[in-house]
Amino acid sequence: MPLSYTIAVIAIPLFMFFFLGLAGVKMDKKLTGWLGVIGMLITTILAYGVALTYFFGSDQGQIADGVRKAVVVFNPDWLSFTKTLVVRMGIMLDPIAAMMLIVITTVSMMVHLYSLGYMCDHHGHAEKGFQRYYAFLALFTFSMLGLVVATNLFQIFIFFEMVGVSSYLLIGFYYQSPAAVHASKKAFIVTRLADLFFLLGIMLLSFYTGTFDFDKLVFGANGANSLEVAQSAISTAGGATFLGCSVTAWALTFIFIGGAGKSAMYPLHIWLPDAMEGPTPVSALIHAATMVVAGVFLVARLFPLYVIEQGAMEIICVVGAFTAFYAAAIACVQSDIKRALAFSTVSQIAFMMTSLAVSSADSGLIEIHGGQGLGFMASMFHLFTHAMFKALLFLCAGAIIHAVHSNENSQMHGLHKYMPITSFAFLIGCLAIAGIPPFAGFWSKDEILVACYAKGMGWGIWMSMVAGMTAFYMFRIYFLIFHWRKHEVHTEHAPSDQPWTMTLPLIILATISIVAGFVPAHDLVTWDGKELHTQLNWTVAGSSVLIACIGIGLAYKMYFKENELPDKLQARFSGLWEAAYRRFYMDELYQFITHKVIFQSICKPIAKFDRGIIDGFFNMLASVTGQAAYGIRRLQNGSIQSYVYVYLVGALALAVITMVCVLI
Amino acid sequence: MNLTLLMYLVPSLVMFGCGVYGFLTRKNMIAIMISLELMLNSVDINFVVFNRYLFPDQMDGMFFTLFAIGIAAAETALALAIIINVYRVARKVDINELTKLKF
Numbered sequence: 061m062p063l064s065y066t067i068a069v070i071a072i073p074l075f076m077f078f079f080l081g082l083a084g085v086k087m088d089k090k091l092t093g094w095l096g097v098i099g100m101l102i103t104t105i106l107a108y109g110v111a112l113t114y115f116f117g118s119d120q121g122q123i124a125d126g127v128r129k130a131v132v133v134f135n136p137d138w139l140s141f142t143k144t145l146v147v148r149m150g151i152m153l154d155p156i157a158a159m160m161l162i163v164i165t166t167v168s169m170m171v172h173l174y175s176l177g178y179m180c181d182h183h184g185h186a187e188k189g190f191q192r193y194y195a196f197l198a199l200f201t202f203s204m205l206g207l208v209v210a211t212n213l214f215q216i217f218i219f220f221e222m223v224g225v226s227s228y229l230l231i232g233f234y235y236q237s238p239a240a241v242h243a244s245k246k247a248f249i250v251t252r253l254a255d256l257f258f259l260l261g262i263m264l265l266s267f268y269t270g271t272f273d274f275d276k277l278v279f280g281a282n283g284a285n286s287l288e289v290a291q292s293a294i295s296t297a298g299g300a301t302f303l304g305c306s307v308t309a310w311a312l313t314f315i316f317i318g319g320a321g322k323s324a325m326y327p328l329h330i331w332l333p334d335a336m337e338g339p340t341p342v343s344a345l346i347h348a349a350t351m352v353v354a355g356v357f358l359v360a361r362l363f364p365l366y367v368i369e370q371g372a373m374e375i376i377c378v379v380g381a382f383t384a385f386y387a388a389a390i391a392c393v394q395s396d397i398k399r400a401l402a403f404s405t406v407s408q409i410a411f412m413m414t415s416l417a418v419s420s421a422d423s424g425l426i427e428i429h430g431g432q433g434l435g436f437m438a439s440m441f442h443l444f445t446h447a448m449f450k451a452l453l454f455l456c457a458g459a460i461i462h463a464v465h466s467n468e469n470s471q472m473h474g475l476h477k478y479m480p481i482t483s484f485a486f487l488i489g490c491l492a493i494a495g496i497p498p499f500a501g502f503w504s505k506d507e508i509l510v511a512c513y514a515k516g517m518g519w520g521i522w523m524s525m526v527a528g529m530t531a532f533y534m535f536r537i538y539f540l541i542f543h544w545r546k547h548e549v550h551t552e553h554a555p556s557d558q559p560w561t562m563t564l565p566l567i568i569l570a571t572i573s574i575v576a577g578f579v580p581a582h583d584l585v586t587w588d589g590k591e592l593h594t595q596l597n598w599t600v601a602g603s604s605v606l607i608a609c610i611g612i613g614l615a616y617k618m619y620f621k622e623n624e625l626p627d628k629l630q631a632r633f634s635g636l637w638e639a640a641y642r643r644f645y646m647d648e649l650y651q652f653i654t655h656k657v658i659f660q661s662i663c664k665p666i667a668k669f670d671r672g673i674i675d676g677f678f679n680m681l682a683s684v685t686g687q688a689a690y691g692i693r694r695l696q697n698g699s700i701q702s703y704v705y706v707y708l709v710g711a712l713a714l715a716v717i718t719m720v721c722v723l724i
Numbered sequence: 725m726n727l728t729l730l731m732y733l734v735p736s737l738v739m740f741g742c743g744v745y746g747f748l749t750r751k752n753m754i755a756i757m758i759s760l761e762l763m764l765n766s767v768d769i770n771f772v773v774f775n776r777y778l779f780p781d782q783m784d785g786m787f788f789t790l791f792a793i794g795i796a797a798a799e800t801a802l803a804l805a806i807i808i809n810v811y812r813v814a815r816k817v818d819i820n821e822l823t824k825l826k827f
Contacts, residue, residue: 697823697826698822698824698825698826699820699823700819704748708744
């Protein structure tokens with residue numbers, strides 16, 4: 061399949077957005093849903109065709125000398141300001157973009173299909189706003205696809221904003237619920253704040269390097285990422301510094317902050333748990349699998365620049381490692397199933413970030429551990445597998461919520477008997493995320509841990525510990541939902557497995573979660589386009605499996621059968637438990653900073669200045685004019701003769717003045 | 725005795741002055757209108773006379789005068805109609821009492 065078909069992959073969702081958004085209102089709800097699914101199916105088939113052609117197909121210029129090149133399919137000028145300042149809008153395929161095409165379309169396809177069942181009530185009637193929902197899903201898919209194939213930073217920024225908007229629209233889908241409205245605003249404002257830094261970073265970087273285009277920033281002559289090109293791009297900046305750091309380091313840090321906002325890195329993670337107010341399939345698509353990895357993708361896209369600017373990379377590393385632990389700690393105590401999964405997502409994305417950041421570790425280790433390439437490959441591989449099993453977990457959660465009408469796991473318990481398919485699918489997802497071989501997560505997480513150990517023993521041990529926590533909290537959720545004690549049926553009908561439109565995606569994603577680990581990612585998705593020869597590091601793999609098993613065992617001991625142990629532990633460490641349950645008071649801190657500090661001491665004086673001085677000045681002008689007009693209106697007294705008299709006097713006076721002037 | 729330009733202009737000026745005086749002092753709207761006509765006619769005289777003495781080979785002033793007379797007739801008809809209507813409504817034509825159009 062020609063690689064230029066990528067244009068169709070992007071155009072179809074855009075068309076579906078306009079079509080469903082404009083014509084959907086007039087159509088039957090179910091019909092619009094099915095049209096959305098069919099449109100997405102075509103997109104998925106095309107995307108698979110393009111991506112598989114890129115990876116395995118006959119040569120279309122994508123492989124040269126054993127290096128997988130970045131292929132620019134389409135790159136017209138969009139805005140040309142000056143001869144050098146040109147913004148292009150194009151399509152570029154490289155290993156990570158092609159992989160993302162598969163990830164996005166797969167998850168989006170599953171979510172489209174799943175939503176046919178999920179967005180209906182128990183009598184099978186479609187919910188209010190069904191067409192709007194599908195239109196927004198198409199908009200999101202379009203934006204995300206446009207983001208990953210972008211050819212320059214500016215295009216990435218535009219699509220970054222567009223995924224932000226679609227996320228906002230879908231979180232606030234139930235716009236009659238105040239919680240959803242607050243959550244959508246929170247998500248939008250927090251990510252916008254981060255995007256401000258992103259924009260600053262883009263402007264700094266492009267000002268000093270003189271280009272937006274990736275092929276001038278990171279891609280070398282052979283079409284793959286190249287450190288030499290990145291080095292020369294950075295040296296174009298001419299060693300300009302600001303506060304002791306080079307401007308490019310600042311620019312890259314700012315760009316990372318933009319990515320951290322979307323990818324929910326500490327301390328910009330606060331919007332993601334609240335975003336769970338949206339419909340569950342949306343959480344699966346946007347807030348677990350695709351949009352939240354945009355930040356990881358961004359760092360991966362500019363990877364060679366980050367490798368050279370070690371300072372920025374160190375920041376990413378620290379932030380990532382801390383976030384992974386922080387989010388995992390919170391996930392251990394959450395009682396809302398979707399929130400627990402959301403924190404798990406934050407933790408896993410932090411794994412990817414850390415992995416990218418450690419991959420630039422001492423290049424002397426290249427021979428031993430695969431050095432620079434390994435972390436990058438592991439990160440992208442984990443992105444791929446995580447998207448699959450986290451989407452699976454969220455869709456399972458959706459099925460459970462749809463069956464029991466609650467997000468709280470205290471309302472669930474013992475569902476294994478009632479929903480066996482969902483239970484097995486969830487178990488597979490848990491095993492995958494916990495890193496048990498041969499499930500997908502084992503392979504990718506193992507590579508990440510190897511890369512971390514390559515950076516330093518401390519990093520490795522830290523991340524291994526977080527991996528153990530991952531296993532613990534995932535199985536805690538699993539046991540609490542499906543076992544613990546007998547289910548108490550509250551509604552008139554007992555919960556059961558959902559209709560096939562919801563079950564089929566679970567089965568497909570579960571299958572992918574089992575086999576995805578065998579994808580030869582180290583041959584396909586590497587930073588320099590060359591094959592990376594790795595082998596399983598048995599020490600790391602064995603210890604990580606052991607740690608995961610300990611985590612699972614602990615969860616089994618505590619949560620498999622109803623017992624007193626969790627309550628006892630909670631009472632024993634009540635302060636810690638409460639702090640973790642309240643997310644270590646980050647939301648309160650933000651509330652304090654925004655309301656008490658910023659609003660009170662900055663915004664209020666500014667508002668006073670605005671109302672008092674600026675508005676006051678103009679009000680004064682208006683009132684003076686008004687008073688004057690009121691004063692002189694008496695001149696118009698209604699007597700024509702007095703007007704004529706005034707006119708006459710004026711005319712005579714003018715005549716006299718003219719005469720005087722002429723005579724002089 | 726030759727008639728000079730000034731011999732025409734002086735009566736015209738007197739006529740205009742009478743018109744202005746009448747316009748400012750009369751109370752009856754019809755009298756005011758007559759004063760207005762007086763002013764208009766003095767201007768017409770000026771047009772004709774200036775044309776005759778300054779540009780004897782051209783006719784522009786004459787034509788202007790003819791136009792002005794025609795328009796003055798129309799305007800008088802209109803003014804009379806307005807005065808009659810005002811009288812019908814207000815039962816008076818005294819300008820000092822018709823001061824409704826004010827602030």
